[in-house]
Amino acid sequence: MNDDSILELQQVGLTASLGKNYLLKDISFGVNLGDRIAIIGSSGAGKTTLLRLLNRLSEPTEGQIFYNHQPIQKIPIISLRQQIVLVPQEPKLLGMTVQETLVYPLVLQKRSKQEISDRINTWINRLLIPYEWLERNELQLSLGQRQIISIARGLIMQPQILLLDEPTSALDLGMANHLIDVLKELTEQKIMSILMVNHQLEITEKFAQKVLYLQGGKLESQISYPDINWQVIREKLMKTQQDRLDEWGE
Numbered sequence: 001m002n003d004d005s006i007l008e009l010q011q012v013g014l015t016a017s018l019g020k021n022y023l024l025k026d027i028s029f030g031v032n033l034g035d036r037i038a039i040i041g042s043s044g045a046g047k048t049t050l051l052r053l054l055n056r057l058s059e060p061t062e063g064q065i066f067y068n069h070q071p072i073q074k075i076p077i078i079s080l081r082q083q084i085v086l087v088p089q090e091p092k093l094l095g096m097t098v099q100e101t102l103v104y105p106l107v108l109q110k111r112s113k114q115e116i117s118d119r120i121n122t123w124i125n126r127l128l129i130p131y132e133w134l135e136r137n138e139l140q141l142s143l144g145q146r147q148i149i150s151i152a153r154g155l156i157m158q159p160q161i162l163l164l165d166e167p168t169s170a171l172d173l174g175m176a177n178h179l180i181d182v183l184k185e186l187t188e189q190k191i192m193s194i195l196m197v198n199h200q201l202e203i204t205e206k207f208a209q210k211v212l213y214l215q216g217g218k219l220e221s222q223i224s225y226p227d228i229n230w231q232v233i234r235e236k237l238m239k240t241q242q243d244r245l246d247e248w249g250e
């Protein structure tokens with residue numbers, strides 16, 4: 001582990017409690033402060049499962065995960081989840097207003113009213129969210145609007161590591177590109193490290209300095225800039241999809 005290392009996975013595996021098969025096997029990689037890491041792989045490869053291990057929404061059955069050089073199970077869960085925040089693919093909606101949704105995690109952290117209001121202003125401006133959305137009920141937002149609010153909620157917590165599960169799937173291209181620009185700024189200033197699962201390769205290509213390629217629960221490769229060859233990645237993903245279609249067709 002180097003000095004910049006904030007997260008380290010050592011031969012991590014996960015076996016489903018009822019099944020005999022593994023969901024993840026022998027996953028080892030490190031995250032440094034300011035890293036932008038893309039996790040790619042076809043459907044069912046284990047990308048979401050991997051993200052969920054990183055803020056202890058589930059526990060590995062093999063191997064060890066270290067956060068800031070400590071085994072993550074030794075860190076109080078509340079403080080871990082303030083530092084490693086997961087923005088899920090399908091956020092749970094509680095029918096709150098957008099303002100309440102954004103304020104909620106900061107109230108739990110007992111932040112002052114002034115700090116809460118400063119952070120909301122900062123992040124809604126940075127993500128180009130119109131102020132008039134604040135009074136709307138989240139259930140009345142479009143899919144893309146919900147997605148950007150859910151990302152804002154993660155960013156407002158200002159974690160050290162942000163985990164994004166397909167954050168741009170419902171965003172228009174302009175917003176998706178703007179989001180990537182904001183994420184890049186945060187990592188370049190070494191404010192955050194970001195791991196992102198994304199099926200949209202053109203967005204991923206703009207974002208990633210390092211690519212983790214998962215296949216069937218295993219880390220098939222990890223490649224860093226400037227050695228990432230997007231054409232090869234595209235072809236591999238297409239081949240996996242074709243193999244699966246052939247299997248189903250049999």
Ligand SMILES: Nc1ncnc2c1ncn2[C@@H]1O[C@H](COP(=O)(O)OP(=O)(O)OP(=O)(O)O)[C@@H](O)[C@H]1O
Pocket residue numbers: 016017019023041042043044045046047048049050
């Ligand atoms: N708790 C669980 N128990 C058993 N199997 C599970 C569990 N969670 C996930 N799986 C299985 O693990 C595999 C990986 O799922 P995961 O959601 O991580 O894939 P993914 O790579 O994120 O896929 P997608 O791109 O479609 O979102 C799938 O076959 C899924 O059915």
